[in-house]
Amino acid sequence: MALSERFSPITRRRLAVFRGNPRARLSLWVFLVLFAVSLGAELVANDRPLLVHYQGQWYAPLIVDYPDSEFGGFLPTPADYRDPYTREAIEADGWMLWPPIPFSYDTLDQELDHPAPSPPDARHWLGTDDQGRDVLARVIYGFRLSVVFALALTAGSLALGVFIGGVQGYFGGKVDLIGQRLIEIWSGLPVLFLLIILASLVEPNLWWLLGIMLLFSWLGLVDVVRAEFLRARNLEYVRAARAMGLPSRIIMRRHVLPNAMVATLTFIPFLFTGAITTLTALDFLGFGLPPGSPSLGELVAQGKNNLQAPWLGITAFLTLAVMLSLLVFIGEGLRDAFDPRHIQHASGKATPAGSQRQTATRSAR
């Protein structure tokens, strides 16, 4: 309670509205749990044991690369704990603690009963893809990659979009006019084609993709932020701040930005889902992440190429559908929480009747 006391009443009301929306609240929790699990993907799905006890000594293969010679082998290369020889050697004189899924996203399972892609069984809970890699492990890593990528892209576009939109809106006039024309030209560039062309020039990795997509993803935010700044710069408290002699940068940061952030924040979840979708689409087309990366788009492509193995397509579909739905639900909750017309009822429930009441009291003035 001490924490919520520190928030402004507006923030507190928004929190209450968000909490009063069970679907959004549930979605947020589920998403946070999934994201937390995927952040610790190495602990959940890995081809190395978490802990090894061998000949009275402790080993942590997650952190340190031990050479094969350490465990009775004779090669100086890193140990392969899945190798039957190494495993027997360790288990003869100690034990290993494996993660729940003993495969990483790029582990090729050499001991499949079926030709790859193999159907789900006790060994591979969601089956394997056509190269014999565990689908569940790839989904967990892919989920993390997608979310982190989207986070980075959203943060980057937010910084760029708010800065450029803010400067345009606050100063207006020629800055705005020229800025808007440049943005119109810039937004006319075909993003996907540009990405595809660039993919043939450079070896696309995560940073390249992030950089290229960042060049375009902030465009949508500019309009929102610019409109808010345009509106706010003529408000009386902004005028009062100017009359007080405050410089523009302080006025923009302290007086205008907090009010512009409302419209911006409601935009974020949709920016986020857009980023995930674009990354998936690029991977599906084969212009995205380098081959072998755990990507959901690649899983979709595999599902398309292997119609005889429906678990690939179904897994890809369900993962994307659940992830995007969760994000959209959270986004809706946020949007409602920031909507000033969405007034809470005395009982704590947000209903449309509340908004009518407000109109009534306003017209009564």
Next chain:
Amino acid sequence: MSDETLLRLEDLTIAFDDAPVVEGLSLEVRRGETLALVGESGSGKSVSALGALGLLPPGAQVSGTRRLGDTDLARLSTRDWRALRGGRVGFVFQEPMTSLNPLHTVARQIGETLRLHQGLRGAAARRRSRELLEQVQLPRAEELLDAWPHQLSGGQRQRVMIAMAIANHPRLLIADEPTTALDVTVQQEILALLAELRDTHGMGMLFITHDLNLVRRHADRVCVMRHGQVQETGPVSRVFERPESAYTRELLAADPTGRPEPVAHGAPLLSARGLGIRFQRPKKLFSRRPPAFEAVKPLDLSVAPGETLGIVGESGSGKTTLALALLRLQQSHGEIEFDGERLDTLHGDALRRQRRRLQVVFQDPYGSLSPRMPVADIVSEGLRFHHPELDDAEVDRRVRDTLREVDLPEACGARYPHEFSGGQRQRIAVARAVILEPSLLVLDEPTSALDRTVQKQLVTLLRELQRKRGLSYLFISHDLAVVRAMAHRLLVLKDGEVVEQGDCESVLTHPSTDYTRALVEAAGLFPAA
């Protein structure tokens, strides 16, 4: 005048979510008379009228007897309601800017009510619309029929609204603050028109207002409300001469009184020579740029230390623009000299340093405080910027001192603006300005959004501050009663031009131009005269 009762409310109670807004209201409006419903904002005036006619949203609980003529309003079906509203009852609302649909022409909006209630269409509807526009004394009725709302002035729009309200010969006309958004001289015309229409059509009128001045002149009986309860009902002359309830007496005495303390004339603190403001008009493609619009024509003015210069004029006369130009928040031409230094040539940091000594309080107490900052931050912001050398304890001490000086509780620093009433917010705005210890304070209609009783308190506070700190004020207002209580000298603006300038009292008592005379008369400053 007959004694036929048009609207009778008995024990009307209105509640939202079980919180009563109006309690036990009883009143009646007779044919041919005007009943004024008076009260400050939030007293339940408008809610009563809307509730009586079933115009409140479904969440409202309305109980009590409501009768219009011989119809029991509590038992009407939706269809009957629709026939009644706009038919037997006409409405005129406060905001002429928003109560007309901007996407329809005047003829179409009037025609709509004619079609709904009388089935008039085409040429017949147009003919009748034209008659109505003539009845509300709009010139060039034929032309105005095809005008869009944005082409009309506020007064003209309100006349169109009245034309729509009387289109179907209503028995009862409900006018909810019909003139609040209009200039004083226009107010008088509109109210005279309403009275005339009431007499010619034999209507009863329920006139909702907060302005006792208007009630005194334009109503027959008055009903004073406070916090949803009736304080007093009776004929206007009786209530004004022998008010029975304490609240009515308080309201009647709420006109700002007194005069500012006289000051010695010294060297001017702020002076402007040939100060004018032009707005460039947009240039159309392939045509010559039209001449610039002169919002304020070049004028001279000066304010002495400790003196208040009142600037009065109707909306659009350039008062606020002039103030913004003096503060260098608006581009202008001409010379501005502040404390012996040229202000109009300063830029950047030098200008920002001067701004500390030239502060401003704006009109809208709801818009001029950043809603996301607690009061202490709002008040201390300028201080922290202009005096970075002060430590937190010193800033805090000064904030508390200043809050006490403007009669706000010291403890309110941690609260947010929305927790305060309009009058308190205006005090916060004053505190924000005076904490920088300015020499000149520009007050841009600081009282116009406040109730009369609150206005009086603010005027007293401002005079007190002036006396203690030797502040100079530039006081902008359209309300002559407030200006009279504040200003030493007066400058009357009309369409960006100085009409009259001089000592406040002598300008008001012996106006030398027709315009000033009309303003003084409309304000009802000297009821005895």
